Amino acid sequence: MSRSVRIAVAQYEPHVGDVAGNHVSAVTWARHAAAAEVGLLVLPELASSGYVFASDAEASASAEDARTGGVVAALTEVCASADMYCVVGLNERDGELRHNSAILIGPLGHIATYRKLHLFNDEKSWFEPGGELPVVDLPFGRVGMVICYDLWFPEAVRTLALAGAEVIAVPTNWVASFRRKLHDDAGNCMGGIVAMASASQNGVVMACADRVGVEREVRFLGASVIVGSDGWPVAGPASAEEEVLLVADVDLDGVAAARHRTPRNNLLEDRRPDSYNAVVVPPPRPAGAVPTATAP
C-alpha cells in the first residue's frame, strides 16, 4: 500500500493594506483546493497582510493572532468541511511582538506555528525572528515548514529532514534581486532551483507557494513549484505573473527511496559531521623563498 497525498500550492496576489480582501482571497483559493480534493494546501508568505509595509503602524494594523485571528478561523472552516490541511503565511501578532510565520491548520484548527528564522531586508524592521523548526505528523506523513529566504540556509531543511520531515511547505514571496536574470528557460526562478536542490539533497517533497504582482515597486517572481523527492518538479514552475493553483499527487513512499539512493547510500546517514572542518593550506612558495615575517 503506497502512501500518497494530493498537494496544492496557490499562487496569487495578496494586497498590502487590504486584510479583509486578503482573507477572502485565502479562503477562495482554499475552496478551489478543497474542490480538487487536496490533502495539503500551501498559501504564500504573508498571505494575510501583503509584504511591503511602509511603516510599523501598517505592519501592526494587519497583524493577527495565530490561533484566534480571522484568516486562521476562516481557513479552519474550509479545512473542516473538506478534511484538508493548509499552511498559510501570517503576519503574526504575539503580544508586543510580530513574526513572519507559517501556520499549519487542519480540520480542528491551528496545529503548529513556524516563525521565520532568517529575516530578509526590511523584514528586520517589522518582525522578530523565530527560534525553532516544528514538524508535525499528519495522517499522510510528517510535515515541516520554511519561508522564502530560509531556503538559502540549507541548515533549515536539513534539520527538518533529519527530524523525519517528508514534505516541506514553503510559503514564499520571492523577489527580484541583484541577479543577472530572474527566470531560466524552464521558468524557474532561483528560489525554485534552490528548492529542487533541497529536495534532491534531502529526499523531501518541497511545496513552494509564491505570490505574483508588484507592491510599492517590489516585483514578485511567481514560478511556484511542487518538487518531488528526486529533485525534479512534479507541478510547475508556474508562470511569473498569473494566478494559478498547482496540484500534484505525491507518493511519499518515494521519500525513502530517494534517500536510499543506492543499496549502499543514504542521504541522511552518509553525512560526516565530524569532518566538516576546513583547513587552510599555505599557498605555494618558490624554493628558496622565505616567509616575509622571518625575512632579514
Add this chain to the structure above:
Amino acid sequence: MSRSVRIAVAQYEPHVGDVAGNHVSAVTWARHAAAAEVGLLVLPELASSGYVFASDAEASASAEDARTGGVVAALTEVCASADMYCVVGLNERDGELRHNSAILIGPLGHIATYRKLHLFNDEKSWFEPGGELPVVDLPFGRVGMVICYDLWFPEAVRTLALAGAEVIAVPTNWVASFRRKLHDDAGNCMGGIVAMASASQNGVVMACADRVGVEREVRFLGASVIVGSDGWPVAGPASAEEEVLLVADVDLDGVAAARHRTPRNNLLEDRRPDSYNAVVVPPPRPAGAVPTATAP
C-alpha cells in the same frame, strides 16, 4: 581594481584501465586551457584512472601518489609553462590506502589534496573517505574542492564558504540514477541544479567538470557547468555526450556582493546555528479523544 580569473572545466572521457591514455588526455586538455590563458582549470573526478572498477586489483593498478604520481608531474609541467592552476581527480595511493581525491596543482607542483568525504555506491569498496576540507589562497582568490556526491551534503560547501572559499572546484562523475529524468530543458542534470543552488546559497563560484561516455553500462551525464556567485551558469551546461572545454571569466569581487545581498543581509552572517532545532508538535486530536495508551 576588480579581481577576475579565467576558469575552465574540461568535459571528456577517461577510460578505466588505460592510465597512460588518461594521462595523455589530462595533459591535452590542460594544454588547451593553457592556450586559452586560463587561470584555473578543473578536470573530472578520477580523471587519472576512470571510474567503474571491476575489482580491487584494477583499482589498485591505477592508483598514484598525490605528489609523485605521473599525472600530477605531467600537469605540473603544463601549469609551470602557463602560470596556471589545475584541479584533477586522482585515484590516490597513500600507503596501503586509496582515496578518491582532488589534487590542486600549480606551477610549482602539488599544493593540496582533498579526499572525498562522501563515497558513492561501489566507491565504498575501493576507497577510504577523507576527513577534512582544505582551502588554499591562490593569487586570484581562495579555492576549495568537493567531489560529485559531496554536493548532496550542503554542509561541505557551507564549511568551505565559511572558511573564506570564493571558488569551489568540483571534479565529478555524475551518473544516471533513479531519477525520473536525467536533464532538464536547459540541459542541466540534477548535479548542476545542486551546484547552482550551492552557489546561490553561499555566494561562491562553482566550477563543475563532469565526464561523458559509458563504462561497464554506467552512463555519465556530461552537463558540466561553471556557475557564478549569483547562482546562474556563466558557462554551460555542456552537452550530455560531447567533449568540450568550457571557459568563463569570473569576477571574484562579485562574491562579496552576492553574499551581501541587501544592505541588511549577508548569507553567511545571517545563519542561526542556535536555532536549527526541530521540535515535534503532537498531531491534532479531536476534543474528548484520549491518547490510545491511556484508553481504558
